[in-house]
Amino acid sequence: AHAIWEALIQAGVEPAGLGARDTLRLEAGLPLHGHELGAGITPLQARLGWVVGWDKADFRGKAALMAEKERGVTRLLRGMIVDGRQPAREGSSIHADGHQVGVVTSGNFSPTLGTAIALGLISPTVAIGDAIHFDVRGKTLEGYVADLPFVEKRL
Numbered sequence: 001a002h003a004i005w006e007a008l009i010q011a012g013v014e015p016a017g018l019g020a021r022d023t024l025r026l027e028a029g030l031p032l033h034g035h036e037l038g039a040g041i042t043p044l045q046a047r048l049g050w051v052v053g054w055d056k057a058d059f060r061g062k063a064a065l066m067a068e069k070e071r072g073v074t075r076l077l078r079g080m081i082v083d084g085r086q087p088a089r090e091g092s093s094i095h096a097d098g099h100q101v102g103v104v105t106s107g108n109f110s111p112t113l114g115t116a117i118a119l120g121l122i123s124p125t126v127a128i129g130d131a132i133h134f135d136v137r138g139k140t141l142e143g144y145v146a147d148l149p150f151v152e153k154r155l
Contacts, residue, residue, distance in 0.1 A: 026108050026117060029079055029148030035090065035105045036077055036119055044068050045121060047077050047148075075102060075121040079150055080132060082116035082143040085109055088134035094120050096132045101125075104134065112151050118143075 009015075022032070031037045031046050042065060043052050052065060082088050087107040094102040102122030110117045118134070126132065126145055134141040 022106075023108055023110065026106055026119065027110050027112055027149065027151040028153065029119065029150055031077065031119070032106060036121075041121070042068060042073070045073050045075055045077060073124055076124045077105070078102075078120060078122050078126070078128075079146040079148040080104075080118045080120060080134075080143050081113075081146045081150075082107070082118060082134065082141050084141070085116055086136070086141060087116040088118045088120075088136050088141055088143070092118075092137075093135045094122055094132055095135065096123075096126050096130060101132070110150060116141075116143075117146075117150050 025032060031048070036046055037048075043049055044065065049069070053059065056062070080088070080094070087109055088094075088104045089107050090104055092104040092107070093100050094104060102120050104118045104120040106120075107116065107118035109115075122132075122145070128145050128147050130145045132143055132145060134143060
């Protein structure tokens with residue numbers, strides 16, 4: 001393991017921790033299990049309907065997913081830009097037009113964008129570009145709904 005580590009360092013690879021990984025996956029708009037994926041969050045809500053084997057004869061939960069697909073989701077994973085550097089953290093409520101419309105699932109400062117960003121499950125009636133605000137431990141932060149990914153991948 002030590003030889004592999006040394007070879008990677010000599011090749012110019014820089015070590016990175018979970019904080020860096022989390023910032024990069026958030027900027028890419030990628031879901032994380034336990035935040036945007038997991039119990040109580042369907043693939044349709046997480047915008048992952050494309051990975052479901054809809055043509056399979058049957059699978060556990062297919063009937064429920066088909067019903068949700070037909071009636072539409074009640075909440076949808078969206079990206080949000082927060083005005084300023086302070087992030088809206090997991091669990092912060094999201095409001096639009098005087099009503100709570102969702103909850104933040106992940107949030108952090110984006111060094112690439114120079115502002116705070118967040119992912120959250122919000123009402124599908126809230127559109128990209130709509131103004132929103134967050135209640136973060138009693139403090140109000142302003143922002144708006146943004147398209148994902150926040151940062152396009154560069155290869």
